[in-house]
Amino acid sequence: MNWTDSYIEIPFKPDGTDRAGIDCYHLVCLVYRERLGITLPDYAGIFTDQSPVTLRKVARVMAKGREKWQRVDTPREYDMVMLRTGAYTWHVGIVIDRRQMLHVMHGIDSCIEEYTGLHWRNRIVEFRRWPGA
Numbered sequence: 001m002n003w004t005d006s007y008i009e010i011p012f013k014p015d016g017t018d019r020a021g022i023d024c025y026h027l028v029c030l031v032y033r034e035r036l037g038i039t040l041p042d043y044a045g046i047f048t049d050q051s052p053v054t055l056r057k058v059a060r061v062m063a064k065g066r067e068k069w070q071r072v073d074t075p076r077e078y079d080m081v082m083l084r085t086g087a088y089t090w091h092v093g094i095v096i097d098r099r100q101m102l103h104v105m106h107g108i109d110s111c112i113e114e115y116t117g118l119h120w121r122n123r124i125v126e127f128r129r130w131p132g133a
Helices: 003-007 024-036 052-068
Strands: 070-072 080-085 088-095 100-105 108-114 124-129
Touching: 003 024, 024 088, 024 100, 052 088
Parallel strands: none
Antiparallel strands: 070 124, 080 088, 080 124, 088 100, 100 108
């Protein structure tokens, strides 16, 4: 059994913070809390819908919040991959290995996908590592 198994098929919910429904950043928070014993900064109340205004706000918060994370060139397990979708960098996933990530987004329950695959590889902005993770 892989550690990711218990995080597969959690439904997406804007601003969701638990297994009943979760957004992409709160999935990272859930994994860090349960697997690593690390409580990450919480940005609840920001990702309320998929509107351009909200996504722009989320992108600003993510840009500011990522400074607490160390930028890394070679990702490893539990690093965060920051992805651009549309005009903004607002989506994140959790690195599982050198090709795959765990993530959740509108229309997709949490799942494992290849961030090196055709759909995501050109959307990668950077990888970040939480200090001490």
